Structures are given as C-alpha cells and as structure tokens.
Amino acid sequence: MLCLILSHLLLFMNVQKPTSCASLTLSQMICMEGLRVVPLDVVDSDTQRCRVGPHLMSRLGLRVGSPVLIGVRQGTCLCVAWPRRDLAEGYVQISSQCATPDLSTQTFTGLTVDPARIRPLSCPELTCTSVKVFLRSLKRKRHVCELLQELLSGLYLHEGHLVDLSHSNTEIRFVLVEHVNSGAHTAGLVTDRTRVDVSAVQSAKHFQNQQRVSDLSLGGLEDVYASLKEMIVFPLRYPASLHRLGLSCPRGLLLIGPPGVGKTLLVRCVAKDVGARLVTVNGPEVTGSRPGESEENLRRMFDRAREAAEEGLCVLLIDEIDSLCPKRTSGSSAPENRLVAQLLTLMDGIGSDEGFVIIGVTNQPDALEPALRRPGRFDREVVIGVPLLLQRRRILECVCQQMPLSSDVDLSAVAEMTCGYVGADLSALSREAALQAMRHSQAGVAERVEMRHFMAALRQVRPSCLRSSIGATDFKPVSWEQIGGLEEVQLKLKQSIEWPMRFPEAFVRMGISRPRGVLLYGPPGCAKTTLVKAAASSSRCTFLSVSGAEIFSPYVGDSEKTLTQLFVQARACAPSIVFLDEIDSIVGSRSDGSSSHSVQSQVLSVLLTELDGVGFRSVERRSGSRKMRQLESGEQEPDELHQMELQEVCNKDVLIVAATNRADVLDSALLRPGRLDHIIYVPPPDIEAREAVLRVCTARVPLHPDVCLRALAELTERFSGADLQNLCKEAALVALCEDGFTVSCVRHRHFLKTLHSLTPSLTPDQLQQNIHLSVGS
Numbered sequence: 001m002l003c004l005i006l007s008h009l010l011l012f013m014n015v016q017k018p019t020s021c022a023s024l025t026l027s028q029m030i031c032m033e034g035l036r037v038v039p040l041d042v043v044d045s046d047t048q049r050c051r052v053g054p055h056l057m058s059r060l061g062l063r064v065g066s067p068v069l070i071g072v073r074q075g076t077c078l079c080v081a082w083p084r085r086d087l088a089e090g091y092v093q094i095s096s097q098c099a100t101p102d103l104s105t106q107t108f109t110g111l112t113v114d115p116a117r118i119r120p121l122s123c124p125e126l127t128c129t130s131v132k133v134f135l136r137s138l139k140r141k142r143h144v145c146e147l148l149q150e151l152l153s154g155l156y157l158h159e160g161h162l163v164d165l166s167h168s169n170t171e172i173r174f175v176l177v178e179h180v181n182s183g184a185h186t187a188g189l190v191t192d193r194t195r196v197d198v199s200a201v202q203s204a205k206h207f208q209n210q211q212r213v214s215d216l217s218l219g220g221l222e223d224v225y226a227s228l229k230e231m232i233v234f235p236l237r238y239p240a241s242l243h244r245l246g247l248s249c250p251r252g253l254l255l256i257g258p259p260g261v262g263k264t265l266l267v268r269c270v271a272k273d274v275g276a277r278l279v280t281v282n283g284p285e286v287t288g289s290r291p292g293e294s295e296e297n298l299r300r301m302f303d304r305a306r307e308a309a310e311e312g313l314c315v316l317l318i319d320e321i322d323s324l325c326p327k328r329t330s331g332s333s334a335p336e337n338r339l340v341a342q343l344l345t346l347m348d349g350i351g352s353d354e355g356f357v358i359i360g361v362t363n364q365p366d367a368l369e370p371a372l373r374r375p376g377r378f379d380r381e382v383v384i385g386v387p388l389l390l391q392r393r394r395i396l397e398c399v400c401q402q403m404p405l406s407s408d409v410d411l412s413a414v415a416e417m418t419c420g421y422v423g424a425d426l427s428a429l430s431r432e433a434a435l436q437a438m439r440h441s442q443a444g445v446a447e448r449v450e451m452r453h454f455m456a457a458l459r460q461v462r463p464s465c466l467r468s469s470i471g472a473t474d475f476k477p478v479s480w481e482q483i484g485g486l487e488e489v490q491l492k493l494k495q496s497i498e499w500p501m502r503f504p505e506a507f508v509r510m511g512i513s514r515p516r517g518v519l520l521y522g523p524p525g526c527a528k529t530t531l532v533k534a535a536a537s538s539s540r541c542t543f544l545s546v547s548g549a550e551i552f553s554p555y556v557g558d559s560e561k562t563l564t565q566l567f568v569q570a571r572a573c574a575p576s577i578v579f580l581d582e583i584d585s586i587v588g589s590r591s592d593g594s595s596s597h598s599v600q601s602q603v604l605s606v607l608l609t610e611l612d613g614v615g616f617r618s619v620e621r622r623s624g625s626r627k628m629r630q631l632e633s634g635e636q637e638p639d640e641l642h643q644m645e646l647q648e649v650c651n652k653d654v655l656i657v658a659a660t661n662r663a664d665v666l667d668s669a670l671l672r673p674g675r676l677d678h679i680i681y682v683p684p685p686d687i688e689a690r691e692a693v694l695r696v697c698t699a700r701v702p703l704h705p706d707v708c709l710r711a712l713a714e715l716t717e718r719f720s721g722a723d724l725q726n727l728c729k730e731a732a733l734v735a736l737c738e739d740g741f742t743v744s745c746v747r748h749r750h751f752l753k754t755l756h757s758l759t760p761s762l763t764p765d766q767l768q769q770n771i772h773l774s775v776g777s
Contacts, residue, residue: 034114035092035113036090036091040093045167046168048078050092050093052082052093053083053087057081060119062081063081068119077094077099077100078098092113092118097155098157098163124185124189125188125191125193126182126189126194127181128194129181130178130179130199132175133148133175133202134201135171135173136171145196145198147170148172148196152194156189157187158180159179163175163176178199200311202311221266227382231250232276233313235357251358251377252357252360253378254362255359255360256363260422260425261387262422262424264319271315274313275313277311277312280319281301281317282320283323286298295342298339310355314355316356318359318361340371347372365381386465392415392426397411404448405449409451410451417458420572422465425461429454432456463573466544478530479537482530483530486531489681489682493535493680496515496518497535497657501540501541501575515678516675516676517656517657517677518677519583519671519676520532521679523682525723526683528659531682532577535577541576541577542576542577544576545578546563546566550562551603560602579657583659587604587667588601589665590669687713690724697724711748717760719762730757730758732750
C-alpha cells in the first residue's frame, strides 16, 4: 500500500510540470461539459477521499490530501483531493462521509459536477468543536466523548455538515457539526488536541424520522406556522420564564381545517424545523378488539412520548382525534366512553416538567367531546381555512416547482379559477395537467406543460369541498357576447357582481360596500339564468345553484339544515355565488296568511339570517383583517401581489343571486336594502334586442342572403329569448324537411313558415304582473 501511495505521489509531481496543448484542451473540454460522478472504490468507502483526474487537479491547484468543498445539487460535501487510480479524466468519485444532511443518504450515480464547484478550502487545525451525536440506541450513552474523539481524529469537519460514522461498528451512527472554533474559517481538521463538546445525544431513529419529512412551502400559512411553532417552543424551551411570569405551560393545541388543507403535513414541518421528535397516534392503531386494549394502547403512546421527551423536544400528534374521542351521549357505547375518559385522564396527568406537547387534528370539531376543548387540555384552537387567492398561487408555485412550464402558463390566472381548491386539490390539478401534456405529446414524452393543459385539467379535477355537495353545478362558461341585447341589464349585473370581485381596490377607495344579494325578475324565458351564468363565468368564482326540490324534505328541520349546509359550503369556497332560481317557490311570503310554522316560513327565516351574516361559524374564520385595516387607512401598494391580496381580503362573502317571474309574492323583509340590495328588471326583448338575439342564435346556422333578421324581429312581437332560439331551431328543421338532408342553408321562407305555427309565450297579463318594484335597483 505504501508503494502504491508513493507511485501516485510521484505521478502527481510529474503532472505539475507544464502540460501539452492537447491536455489543456481536454481539461477545458471537461470544464465545459462537467465531470461524471461514478461510485467510490471499496477501499475508499470509509474515507473522505474525492478522486479526480491528475490534469484537473493541476488545473484547480489541488495537491494530494487538499481539503475541497464540492457542490452537488442543493448541498455540499467536504472531501480531500486524491488522484484516480486509472488516471482517467472526466470522472469524479465523491465521498459523502461529511456532507450536508440533505445529501447524507443521497446516491451520486448518474450525476454530473461542474468543476467550478470544486474549490479548495483552508482548514486549520481545530482547538474545539461542538457537535450533536446520534446513537443506535440510547441505552449505551456512556463514554461517548472518548469514543467520539477517537473516531473524529484525522477528519475534516464543516459547520452544518453531517458526518457518517456508521462504518465504525460502534454505537455512534451520525455526528452533526454545529460549530467549529477555527477563526474566520467554517471548516477545520480534528487532531488529538481538539476538544469535542457534545451538545446533545439523540437516537439515530429520531434523526431519520426528521429526514423523511420533505420541505414544505407554507403557501400563505405563515400565521398558522408561527402559532404552532410558538406553542411548541415556548413551553418546552423556556419553562422557567413562564414560571417567573406566573403562567402555566400550555400543553395542548387543536388544529382545525377541512380535509386536504395540509394540517398533518404542517405539524410535521414545524416539528422538523424546531428539531422535535414526532410521535403520531392514529385511530386504527389505538382501537383494539379486547376490553381495555384501546386504553392500554393509548397509554403506551403517551409513554413513548415521555421517552422521546427525554432526548429533547417532542410532539404527540393525535390525527383524526374526532374518531377517537366523539361526543359522549346516551347512545354512545361503553368502549368509546372509556377511551374518551382515558385520554382526558392522560392529558390531565401531564406534569409541568414533561417536555412534550399534544396537537390534535380534526376536520369535524363539532363532533369532538366538549370536555377536550376546555383550557388546561387543548388550550388553543387554530383554524386553517380553505386557501385564499394569494395562498393558492403560492401553493401552485410550490407544486409546479419541478415541472417544466411553458411561457404562456399564468399561475395567477389558474389561482383565480380555482376557488375552493385546497392544497391536495391543487396538487392533483398540477398532476392532471402534466398527464394532459403527456397525452397530447408524441411517444408520451412532454417537453412543456402549457396553459391549455391546465384548462383541460380544470374540467377533470373539481374542488373536494364541492364533491357530492348540495348545489354544486358544472355548466359551460357563458360569455357576455353570447347574450343578445339587454345591454343595460348586463351593465347593472357587472356593477353588482363582476366589478366588486375583479376591482375591489376601487370599491374600498370609494367607500362602497359590495351588495349582499341581487334579484332578477321578469317574464319567463328572458335569459335571467343565462345572465347569472355569464356573470359567474366572468367573475371566476364558485357557482352553486339550488332549487326547491333540493331544499325541501318531508322530515322536520331537514330543509333548514340543507340550506345552512349550502351556505357553509359557499363560504368555504368564497368568493362564490349562490343562485336561487324560482325563489318565490322556495320562500314565498309571510303576508299571504300562511302559518309562521310552515316550511316556507322557516326556510325564509334561515335565508334572512344567512343574508345578515349571523350564520357565520367560527371554523370558517379566515385571515385578512389586518390587511383590511391597512386598506381602509389608505395604505396602497400597486403591484400584482397586492392586487391579489386585495381580492382575497375583500371577496370573502357569499353573494346571493335570485331569479323569479313573480316578484310581487316575495316577502318584503327579503327585498329591503342590506339583503337583496339590487333589484334588476329583465324586460322582454324589444325590436333591437330581438334582432340581436336572432343574430346570436343564428351565428352557427348557415343563412341564405335573402334572410332579413330585422324583418323577423318586427314579426316576433311578444317573443321571449327562448322563443326566438326555438324559432331558429324549428326553421332549420323545416329546411331539412322541405329540401332534404343535402340542403346547405336556411332561407327566409323557412322562418316565415315556422312563424305560422308558433305563438309567443309572453301574454299581456304576464307583462302587466312584472311591473317595476318601488325599490330601485
């Protein structure tokens, strides 16, 4: 072995002489293309050697045994330079014995390294260093310092790097270097005179559990993250300070939020950030078949948390806690009540000196046992709502970080079109967009994900809060250009629905409050429903439509509960529009002599309460009050992010849009300002509107030059928009009947023949009923 080392040294000394032009060209070519990483030799598995070609060592000014810092992907490795055995250029063999924690278990096979990222370091001898030790088992913690001094002697250490000592066949698996005392340098050499200070001793399993947790982008959850971190750090790291202030250490936190919003993942991220051990309790793991087995399993979980707390910070996560501790009622079984009582006893028995906290996660807080939600058990409740606009954009940036996106992809526009989507939905949306790109590419290999792929994915992935829900509708987007005439009505709808959602800063600046409700009334068939769909499409908000058949139920109280659930879903997916078609059949009026205990009267009472905002529940809280105060005080930041933040702060409410052709039978309490603020009359089309409707309806119908739409508009007095659409369809069928299936266009005579068999649906009585209300729009 000594002869082999001497031969390499002599060879390397010869390399220091001036090289040929061909060698320099080869080295320059290697620098341009990068070095291919190949596995280490067996003899180098327990060393810090990094083997490269001799010409590259000469070019970089490296000598045998020189410490170098190599950048690989998102981390670095501290190695010592050594020439390759075969003297081949273009290859590098890297040791990960001292590397950043993210690269400690990473394989380098198939990677390339830029030679510019191999830079020599100045590593003086260390006088002292502070490390954290991870053992195979905590049962044998004695003589760690003496053993560690022997294992680290002769190694180069770098601050923040993890040293792998698993090859030593001792209890020490890893060593995390926290600080090196080497002056201005961040790396140094450990010698026999170096003092090694051990700051903490933990198990290797603890470290490996932390490494499994991937980095999590908060996606706008900074407030929740700060609250969780404060709850974990303050009681466990500063208990003396709390005692001096006369405060008891809070030990429990309840995390509430809808499914898929990232509650469990957020807890794991916070535990990793503060360096806490995470012990997870799941319902199926605790529940047993034998009497008393569930309570025994729960006690065992708390014992595990106490053992982990002896190493350092510990978090006991109880996932889906509502399934373990439901409400204790007269109909609940004895095993469930015993399990609830056991958890209450265990939480009350936590001492002030025990270094762990309990975090419960649920998406059904109302189903949880009320005794758990008092101070002293779960002291604080943190609510994570459905992501708002700016949060959805940040989540999309996170999930699409590794995705090759085309230049036409606008994540801000995608965020606007994904109202009600939680983090899991947005992840599924990006995955579906990538699959769409693969389907449209050749041989299943997609180079870029384009905006059209996201639009196709939006039709496939629906928000989870609207799946199998009341009022969820999927309609084809309608543009304003598809509606003929009614320009004045369209302008009023834009002012009531589209403008407050698209331009909230103007409304805040002018001190205008957005309307709570809009009522469209007019004769049947005059495009009231189509107008609402067009407004929802242009506003890019969630659209929920409900009818009387979906609300009314033969069971007492079920109709009111259904309407309340509809508003809960609408608030979760805000900004949203709740469309109540034929509202006169749903609520009616209380002045027509009907009983106050009738179903319609009770449904009307629920609707009035929801319109006033009294039905807002605590679990639907959202952030943004601070930003709203800044807006009202006049502070402005005219940029794109500020614009999105304005939209998410101002568009929290649910807008009610109702339609009826019997506005005279509605209750007067429903029509006052503050509930249905804007009352808009949709008139029957006049001659100009009928011509515009005919032009829209015949846009895809081949017409003969002799067709005069103006003349047809004059002949269709008291025809509604639905009648005119039916006229165009029947005229095309008449053309097929008369001229055969080879006909190429529709002539004017076909329209005239159709008019002889059609009668207008609007009667003078209907037009007289829909007079303008005294309440202005």
